Amino acid sequence: MPSASNCRLYLITPPRLDDVAAFSRVFEAALKAGDVACVQLRLKDVPDDEVIEAATALIPIAHDYDVAFLINDRPDIAKKVGADGVHIGQDDAPYSEARKLLGPDAIIGVTCHDSRHLAMKAGEQGADYVAFGAFYDTATKQAPTRATPEILSWWQQLFEVPCVAIGGINVENAAPLVAAGADFLAVSSGVWSYPSDEGGPAQAVKAINEVIAATPMSLLEFDA
Numbered sequence: 001m002p003s004a005s006n007c008r009l010y011l012i013t014p015p016r017l018d019d020v021a022a023f024s025r026v027f028e029a030a031l032k033a034g035d036v037a038c039v040q041l042r043l044k045d046v047p048d049d050e051v052i053e054a055a056t057a058l059i060p061i062a063h064d065y066d067v068a069f070l071i072n073d074r075p076d077i078a079k080k081v082g083a084d085g086v087h088i089g090q091d092d093a094p095y096s097e098a099r100k101l102l103g104p105d106a107i108i109g110v111t112c113h114d115s116r117h118l119a120m121k122a123g124e125q126g127a128d129y130v131a132f133g134a135f136y137d138t139a140t141k142q143a144p145t146r147a148t149p150e151i152l153s154w155w156q157q158l159f160e161v162p163c164v165a166i167g168g169i170n171v172e173n174a175a176p177l178v179a180a181g182a183d184f185l186a187v188s189s190g191v192w193s194y195p196s197d198e199g200g201p202a203q204a205v206k207a208i209n210e211v212i213a214a215t216p217m218s219l220l221e222f223d224a
């Protein structure tokens with residue numbers, strides 16, 4: 001039976017930011033364009049001071065728009081820059097360590113790939129969300145697993161902890177994940193690489209929000 005979806009957009013930054021000032025302007029335009037619940041600063045293979053510099057520039061912008069700001073991989077940097085939380089993967093700091101460092105109010109999300117077991121473990125430990133992926137082909141990361149929308153419906157039906165869908169999501173392919181019960185769509189290239197002659201990242205945020213608003217939740221059947 002279809003019902004209204006509460007799905008929201010979760011932005012992941014590009015893995016490199018060569019010009020933080022230029023990105024800050026695009027970032028602000030994107031946040032202005034439509035609802036964004038959360039942003040994750042996901043810089044890869046860069047020195048800590050670049051992560052700190054980018055976080056210091058972007059956090060005040062995110063907070064101006066009431067958007068939560070998370071750091072990828074590094075609870076220590078999240079604490080240092082005053083971020084709202086951290087996203088950790090299965091090979092990053094353990095959940096318990098991140099929680100101990102960041103305290104009870106921090107948002108801590110955990111990568112669970114396509115695994116029910118990992119998601120139940122993260123939920124029991126106290127994660128604020130569990131992330132499943134990758135749902136589609138992506139050039140942003142060599143994603144080790146492929147998830148299917150049924151896992152979102154399974155989680156949505158059985159658990160209170162929100163679930164995030166990630167991996168290759170864009171304006172064209174977002175709807176089935178909203179329908180399947182994703183609480184958040186985590187999107188990187190689908191926003192930042194949106195063609196500038198079609199309005200660029202700001203237009204992508206607007207368009208994904210329109211898809212979300214137009215798509216009721218209609219949970220899929222899943223194996224018990």
Ligand SMILES: Cc1ncc(COP(=O)(O)OP(=O)(O)O)c(N)n1
Nearest residue numbers: 072087088089090111131164166186
């Ligand atoms: C929301 C969200 N989900 C999954 C990931 C992937 O985390 P991880 O497996 O640690 O891989 P890296 O992002 O660190 O390459 C994520 N970052 N965010």
Ligand SMILES: Cc1nc(C(=O)O)sc1CCOP(=O)(O)O
Nearest residue numbers: 133134138140143167168188189
């Ligand atoms: C960071 C990340 N994690 C994934 C996972 O499957 O856990 S897929 C992925 C890439 C997300 O970027 P894009 O929206 O450009 O595909």
Ligand SMILES: [Mg+2]
Nearest residue numbers: 073088089092
């Ligand atoms: Mg990681």
